[in-house]
Amino acid sequence: MATAVLETAVRTDAMIAVSSALDRFIAWLDRYGETSWDFQTFYAGDFWRNAKALYYRKPLLGTAAVAPVIFCEAFVPSARRLFWKRQRFPIADAHFAMGFAFLSQHLNHEAHYRRAVHFLEVLQQTRCPGYENYCWGYPFNWEGIGGTIREGTPLITTVPYVYEAFRDVYGMDNDPRWFEIMRSTAEHGLHDYKEFPTSARAASSSYTPKAENAVGVVNANAYRAFLLTQASIDFSDDCYRKAADRNLYFVLESQNQDGSWHYANDGKRHFIDHFHTCFVMKALAKIEELTGNAEITRAIDRGVEYYVANLFDEEGLPKPFSRPPRLIIYRRELYDYAECINLGVLLRGRSEKLDRLVDGVVNQILTIWQRPDGSFRSRKLLLGWDNVPMHRWAQAQLFRSLSQFLLRSGLAAESPRKA
Numbered sequence: 001m002a003t004a005v006l007e008t009a010v011r012t013d014a015m016i017a018v019s020s021a022l023d024r025f026i027a028w029l030d031r032y033g034e035t036s037w038d039f040q041t042f043y044a045g046d047f048w049r050n051a052k053a054l055y056y057r058k059p060l061l062g063t064a065a066v067a068p069v070i071f072c073e074a075f076v077p078s079a080r081r082l083f084w085k086r087q088r089f090p091i092a093d094a095h096f097a098m099g100f101a102f103l104s105q106h107l108n109h110e111a112h113y114r115r116a117v118h119f120l121e122v123l124q125q126t127r128c129p130g131y132e133n134y135c136w137g138y139p140f141n142w143e144g145i146g147g148t149i150r151e152g153t154p155l156i157t158t159v160p161y162v163y164e165a166f167r168d169v170y171g172m173d174n175d176p177r178w179f180e181i182m183r184s185t186a187e188h189g190l191h192d193y194k195e196f197p198t199s200a201r202a203a204s205s206s207y208t209p210k211a212e213n214a215v216g217v218v219n220a221n222a223y224r225a226f227l228l229t230q231a232s233i234d235f236s237d238d239c240y241r242k243a244a245d246r247n248l249y250f251v252l253e254s255q256n257q258d259g260s261w262h263y264a265n266d267g268k269r270h271f272i273d274h275f276h277t278c279f280v281m282k283a284l285a286k287i288e289e290l291t292g293n294a295e296i297t298r299a300i301d302r303g304v305e306y307y308v309a310n311l312f313d314e315e316g317l318p319k320p321f322s323r324p325p326r327l328i329i330y331r332r333e334l335y336d337y338a339e340c341i342n343l344g345v346l347l348r349g350r351s352e353k354l355d356r357l358v359d360g361v362v363n364q365i366l367t368i369w370q371r372p373d374g375s376f377r378s379r380k381l382l383l384g385w386d387n388v389p390m391h392r393w394a395q396a397q398l399f400r401s402l403s404q405f406l407l408r409s410g411l412a413a414e415s416p417r418k419a
Helices: 002-032 046-057 059-075 077-083 090-107 110-125 159-173 176-191 218-234 238-254 274-291 294-310 334-346 352-369 391-409
Strands: 142-144 147-149 195-197 203-205 330-333 379-381
Touching: 002 352, 002 391, 046 059, 046 142, 046 147, 059 077, 090 110, 090 159, 090 391, 110 159, 159 176, 159 218, 176 218, 176 238, 195 238, 203 218, 203 238, 218 238, 218 274, 238 274, 238 294, 274 294, 274 334, 294 352, 330 334, 334 352, 334 391, 352 391
Parallel strands: none
Antiparallel strands: 142 147, 195 203, 330 379
8 A cells, every 4th residue: 555655655756756847848849949950851852862862872882971960960050040941840830739729637727738730730830731631741851771762742750740630639629620530631641652562461651642652661551551540530430441451461460479579671671770669669559549450459469568678778778770781870869759659648557668668768758868958959969069040950849748647647647727
């Protein structure tokens, strides 16, 4: 009995600390604004984007070309502002909308609900042009291993988050505007991406509506599988479920014997990193909750075993990679912390070790990563910190994860209700 009382007291103190951290963050966001620089800011302009493209084509020559950027990332991260402009990112706006929706539910706070609606209205305005249905991508030209993905190209790694944001607020207010956007987004997810069969029951989805863009990326297939599974329930339409299952089984069949997933099954990107692993398991956990599929349960259990054994260091803190595929210029990444908490909330109670690790990560965020102004550090570098706040990487993701952590705790907030 005494132990239970102590555990409840500790948990209550933790929730009060999380609530206070979120209050400070919101105050900072009000001052800082809803645009920011980004992880990709260094390469958003044509000159440095072309240097990055050279790196992919000719690694030795390209390494020399991008060396100044690597130096800035490692030692002068504030130089981002010299390379590109602050921008608004739909994936960040979706996470902010969800975070404020969670806080509104937790606190019964009308102002937080209105802020969530504000971000949805922004998302209505920032959809990708030239597409019949609602969809979203990045506001810059993104250079990847497969070439340039142009500004305004829909990304299956962004679209499901926006769908969730509209769905979460629709669940609060039943506004038919949000429902119609959800339906339109689901139609985009179903019809605008290309599929490539990989087995009798599985198919890999393209990353964008262009067939040549990044086929075989495991987390992209997990995202699409979740989006369409959720849509099949929301709209009582089995067409979504059939397509979802093909991508789901691609993800399940891509799991390695040790429980891990490579970033992509393309023979080129066989690295295993922290937040992409979280993306995959997070999508699987959501689909499992919707369907009760026992194959998913087994995959998650194996994935958790690998995750806790290989993607945390001896201090119990998130490691960027299980084995770094190249020289990296940082020790820890805010995105890893955000997605660790997101995954931990979904899987709470299924692994004692994972629960302990997640609690430790939350404590680190509150005591080390939050700055006096309320924002969060972006990276721990080899020397010092990258303190440039980047909404997409991952201020918004962490805000959402802490808000959901608070909501799922089931504890009453200490702060007074506000109108």
